Amino acid sequence: MFKFRLYVAGDTLNSMQALANLTALCREYLPNRHHIEVVDLLREPKRALADGVLMTPTLVILAPSPARKIVGTLNQTQTVLRTLGLGTLVV
Amino acid sequence: MKSAHFPFLESRTKAQTGIVGFDEITGGGLPRGRTTLLTGGPGSGKTIFALQFLVYGAQYSKEPGIFVAFEETPQRIVANFETFGWKLGKLQKKALFILDAHPTPDLIQSGAFDLSGMLAGLGAKAQEMGARRIVFDAIDIVLALLPDQASKRREIYRLHEWLLARELTGLITVKADGDEEISLGRHSFGFMEFMVDCAVVLNHRVELGVSQRNLRVQKYRGSNFDENESPFVIGKGGFDVAVSRMLGRVDAKVTKERVTSGVKRLDTMLGGGYYRGASVLITGFPGTAKTTLSGAFAEAACRRGERTMFIGFDSDGTEVIRNLTSVGIRLHRYVKNGLLRMISARTITGSAETLLVRIKALAKEHKARCLVIDPVSTLSKAGNELTAHGVAERLIDWSKADGITLVCTGLLDEKSGPTDGGTPLQISTLADTWIHLNYLVQAGERNRGLSIIKSRGTAHSNQVRELILSDSGVTLADIYTAGGEVLMGTLRWERESAERVASEVADVAGKLRRVSLDAEEAVLEVRAKSLQTELVAKKVEKTLLTRTTESREQELSRGHTRMRELRGGDAAAPRRKKAS
Numbered sequence: 001m002f003k004f005r006l007y008v009a010g011d012t013l014n015s016m017q018a019l020a021n022l023t024a025l026c027r028e029y030l031p032n033r034h035h036i037e038v039v040d041l042l043r044e045p046k047r048a049l050a051d052g053v054l055m056t057p058t059l060v061i062l063a064p065s066p067a068r069k070i071v072g073t074l075n076q077t078q079t080v081l082r083t084l085g086l087g088t089l090v091v
Numbered sequence: 092m093k094s095a096h097f098p099f100l101e102s103r104t105k106a107q108t109g110i111v112g113f114d115e116i117t118g119g120g121l122p123r124g125r126t127t128l129l130t131g132g133p134g135s136g137k138t139i140f141a142l143q144f145l146v147y148g149a150q151y152s153k154e155p156g157i158f159v160a161f162e163e164t165p166q167r168i169v170a171n172f173e174t175f176g177w178k179l180g181k182l183q184k185k186a187l188f189i190l191d192a193h194p195t196p197d198l199i200q201s202g203a204f205d206l207s208g209m210l211a212g213l214g215a216k217a218q219e220m221g222a223r224r225i226v227f228d229a230i231d232i233v234l235a236l237l238p239d240q241a242s243k244r245r246e247i248y249r250l251h252e253w254l255l256a257r258e259l260t261g262l263i264t265v266k267a268d269g270d271e272e273i274s275l276g277r278h279s280f281g282f283m284e285f286m287v288d289c290a291v292v293l294n295h296r297v298e299l300g301v302s303q304r305n306l307r308v309q310k311y312r313g314s315n316f317d318e319n320e321s322p323f324v325i326g327k328g329g330f331d332v333a334v335s336r337m338l339g340r341v342d343a344k345v346t347k348e349r350v351t352s353g354v355k356r357l358d359t360m361l362g363g364g365y366y367r368g369a370s371v372l373i374t375g376f377p378g379t380a381k382t383t384l385s386g387a388f389a390e391a392a393c394r395r396g397e398r399t400m401f402i403g404f405d406s407d408g409t410e411v412i413r414n415l416t417s418v419g420i421r422l423h424r425y426v427k428n429g430l431l432r433m434i435s436a437r438t439i440t441g442s443a444e445t446l447l448v449r450i451k452a453l454a455k456e457h458k459a460r461c462l463v464i465d466p467v468s469t470l471s472k473a474g475n476e477l478t479a480h481g482v483a484e485r486l487i488d489w490s491k492a493d494g495i496t497l498v499c500t501g502l503l504d505e506k507s508g509p510t511d512g513g514t515p516l517q518i519s520t521l522a523d524t525w526i527h528l529n530y531l532v533q534a535g536e537r538n539r540g541l542s543i544i545k546s547r548g549t550a551h552s553n554q555v556r557e558l559i560l561s562d563s564g565v566t567l568a569d570i571y572t573a574g575g576e577v578l579m580g581t582l583r584w585e586r587e588s589a590e591r592v593a594s595e596v597a598d599v600a601g602k603l604r605r606v607s608l609d610a611e612e613a614v615l616e617v618r619a620k621s622l623q624t625e626l627v628a629k630k631v632e633k634t635l636l637t638r639t640t641e642s643r644e645q646e647l648s649r650g651h652t653r654m655r656e657l658r659g660g661d662a663a664a665p666r667r668k669k670a671s
Binding site: 007008009010012014015017018021041042045046047048049052053054055056057058068069070071072073074075076079080083 | 190191192195197198199200201202203204205206207208209211212213214215216233236
């Protein structure tokens with residue numbers, strides 16, 4: 001099971017792209033074994049400093065451990081997959 | 092923290108930085124509620140400047156601040172800045188927040204990102220703690236992660252807008268490599284300078300092996316400012332920017348009080364001594380007793396009970412004391428009772444600016460009222476030629492403003508002739524009193540001559556005096572000018588003793604003459620007396636003579652009568668009687 005938390009800043013372009021990229025990636029490579037939590041820092045600004053997330057969008061991979069962070073729109077699918085340890089799936 | 096608080100610089104539109112000198116240059120500090128860009132090369136002091144701005148705000152201006160650290164972790168910043176005596180730990184609880192924003196090395200990046208999250212978080216934090224100041228330290232680090240120019244620009248604008256919207260006084264620091272002139276225009280965020288309201292450039296150069304730091308305000312919208320490069324040093328208390336006296340600053344208090352130079356005759360020559368708070372320059376070649384004269388001044392000051400500081404660049408304090416003891420100047424006891432502080436700065440290297448800052452700090456610490464710098468020409472050591480003049484100016488300006496009587500000695504180059512009286516520092520034009528010492532080589536000996544070249548506001552002697560050092564002290568003697576030639580030393584002594592002999596001879600001759608006159612007088616008196624006696628005798632004789640004549644005449648006439656009687660010519664012809 002993959003647990004993701006995506007920090008976004010409202011509906012800014014980068015944030016929206018990241019969310020779209022993440023859902024697409026999950027649908028393709030991790031069907032039915034993922035969970036995405038979206039945190040909007042504009043609504044919960046205190047979490048930025050509390051969680052140490054300063055750049056948006058930031059994807060935090062909560063499970064499987066160890067926790068990792070990916071910053072950006074996630075437009076490079078390969079980088080994301082490699083970070084997830086799914087590099088071999090890519091043909 | 093060392094901060095000068097200038098109430099007259101307080102302004103509603105400016106946020107004081109508390110940085111000595113900077114608030115004066117900018118007329119009050121950074122633009123309040125606006126953004127300032129601070130650029131500088133590595134090690135130019137950007138972080139210190141920024142942090143000092145926050146610490147001052149938190150401590151003195153009731154303006155809490157946020158420090159966003161892109162480069163270092165908060166722990167390291169706090170540790171690094173403990174040395175300045177800023178109580179960051181204490182401030183951190185309430186008035187200062189340091190945000191750890193440095194990108195971790197294992198950060199994985201995929202695609203573009205922005206700083207909205209951070210700004211949202213900071214916005215909440217700022218509101219929570221009521222922050223009025225914010226620093227983004229080394230923003231270039233995070234910008235470097237952005238893929239293209241356009242997104243970098245976008246983020247900078249985002250930041251700018253955010254700052255403006257919250258009316259925070261913002262300070263953004265950015266690296267510039269080496270020479271600002273070349274790099275600033277080229278680096279990718281050069282346009283920031285156009286965007287911000289104030290831009291400050293820090294510069295760190297090495298000239299002939301000596302480090303020189305400069306600060307320059309490049310622009311300041313809506314305010315006048317000092318456009319020149321101002322040297323600064325990073326001292327114990329943080330930044331110290333050297334500023335020349337600004338117009339409109341209150342003039343130093345002027346007093347008519349005189350202080351003795353330590354040499355009685357010199358005081359007479361100066362019409363009563365130096366003015367209190369004056370700056371005195373004593374120039375001369377090596378060995379002309381410059382140190383001795385300044386030592387005499389120091390001793391006299393200590394005797395009056397004034398706190399005095401003696402900074403020697405040539406020899407150790409103990410050496411100076413020993414050497415001065417040989418001419419009857421005893422400073423030892425004053426060092427012991429704490430009135431006098433001897434500073435040996437022989438080995439201190441560094442820019443003239445650094446020296447000045449240290450001198451100021453030491454003098455402040457000692458609460459010195461009299462200060463001796465021996466020799467001040469050290470300021471213009473290699474690598475400092477360009478700045479030394481300005482430093483000397485500020486030295487004098489500072490000592491005047493603080494009412495410190497300053498005596499500095501100036502070493503003259505042996506090569507420059509004795510007629511060329513100027514000093515390399517051109518301090519001579521600034522000094523109030525200029526005493527020049529030189530040698531006169533004559534008849535196989537070297538003697539010291541002292542003259543006052545100028546002394547503002549005091550009547551002073553135009554005579555050259557010979558300076559004599561003996562174990563009983565320093566004295567000045569008249570020199571002899573004979574036939575257009577100046578006599579000093581042995582020649583003067585010869586002349587003096589010759590004159591003594593001559594006057595003795597004259598004295599004796601006079602006495603002799605008096606004796607002989609006395610004798611003559613006595614003789615004459617005796618003669619006069621005998622003549623007087625003779626005169627009396629003569630008078631007696633004369634009286635006798637008169638009387639004798641009279642009686643004979645009477646006798647004669649009686650005889651005649653008798654004869655007529657005897658001849659019986661007349662009726663009554665009595666008996667004959669002879670005249671007796």
